[in-house]
Amino acid sequence: MVNNKKRAFRILSSISGIIPVEILKQITRQKTIFPFYHLISDEEVPHVKFLYRIRNTKEFIADLDLFLKHYKPIGVAEVLDSYKADRPLPENSFLLSFDDGLREFNDVVAPILLQKGIPATCFLNSGFVDNRDLFYRYKASLLIGRLKETGIQTEPVRTWFRDHHLSENTHDYGLLTISYSNRYLLDELAVLLDYDFGEYLRKNHPYLDFAQIQTLIRQGFTFGAHSIDHPEFRFLPENEQIRQTSQSILDIKEKFGLYYKLFSFPFTDFGIQTSFFDRIFDPAEPFADLTFGGAGLKRDSVRKNIQRIPFEEGSLNAKQILATEYAYYMIKSIFGKNLIRR
Ligand SMILES: [Zn+2]
Structure with missing residues (x-):
């Protein structure tokens, strides 16, 4: 989340919680x-532990109950139908989705959603399905965990930190500053620390596998792509953005025999240009039916790019997050800034 928004959120969350959701819906017409x-889990998840706070099942169920009180659950098919028929989206409804294709979608989330009769869409990194590899930020979280346990014991590790200008004294050892373009550094450090990501993948199965996804599809869940290996798109040349998008969508579509083509941006769709969307949604041969960002309650000048609200922000409950998103939307609308222009 950008800093401005974080600041506004802190101020707004203390006051917006008292305004009823129904009134906020009416005022904003959103x-x-x-x-x-x-992911949702009651257990500690080492590969996300140092990245963000996750919700437990109790918190998740409370979130769902709030959504159900004010909105009707819909599946992606209803959203696709609205777009195809050029109709507005069904009012007072919500579409739930999950990024990164993690095992907890099967183990924790799906049973709760099936019981409550809520559809959902899960977005997969085509390169990580079946635990073939691990997202570089997850690697960073695992290595931070390892370093916190053992400390920096050997001279080669100390030298490595010095050589790469990473500070061994910060809470994350500087490992969260490593980006997609130099993610090989995390593999280098793992060797020095004698940490085996392959073993972590084999033992913990952080990602969904083929059979689980097939079962989830039979149960009514829908799937989309989330790039091949989770780069931050705004730092990629457009051709590589297109390759990451089109190949991952095609891979997921063919592997699971899907009739729809969905994509959610890894990290953020901030800075993605109209020319990218023109190619992805080329009417002659579209790579995607719909794409999804995560910028909160906002409209997008690209009609088929839908903005979603992240519900993992700090320790706020769903009512506070939702009310704050609405309040932030209202303030931005005064300045005409609730529309993302590309
Ligand atoms: Zn992601």
Whole structure:
């Protein structure tokens, strides 16, 4: 989340919680929401532990009950139908989604959603399905965990930190500053620390596998792509953005025999240009039917790019997050800034 928004959120969250959701819906006329998460767990998850706070099942169920009180759950098919027929989205409804294709979608989330009769869409990194590899930020979280346990014991590790200008004295050892373009550094450090990501993948199965996804599809869940290996798009040349998008969508579509083509941006769709969307949604041969960002309650000048609301922000409950998103939307609308222009 950008800093301005964080600041506004802190101020707004203390006051907006007292305004009823129904009134906020009326004022903003934003009556369809797209909440999204990564994973829900009652256990500690080492590969996300140092990245963000996750919700437990109790908190998640409370979130769902709030959504159900004010909105009707819809599946992606209803959203696709609205777009195809050029109709507005069904009012007072919500479409739930999950990024990164993690095992907890099967183990924790799906049973709760099936019981409550709520559909959901899960976005997969095509390169990580079946635990073939691990997202570089997850690697960073695992290595931070390892370093916190053992400290920096050997001279080669100390030298490595010095050589790469990373500070061994910060809470994350500087490992969260490592970006997609130099993610190989995390593999280098793992060797020095004698940490085996392959073993972590084999033992913990952080990602969904083929059979689980097939079962989830039979149960009515829908799937989309989330790039091949989770780069931050705004730092990629456009051709590589297109390759990451089109190949991951095609891969997921063919592997699971899907009739729809969905994509959610890894990290953020901030800075993605109209020319990218023109190619992705080329009417002659579209790579995607719909794409999804995570900028909160906002409209997008690209009609087929839907903005979702992250519900993992700090320790706020769903009512506070939702009310704050609405309040922030209202303030931005005064300045005409609730529309993302590309
Ligand atoms: Zn992601």
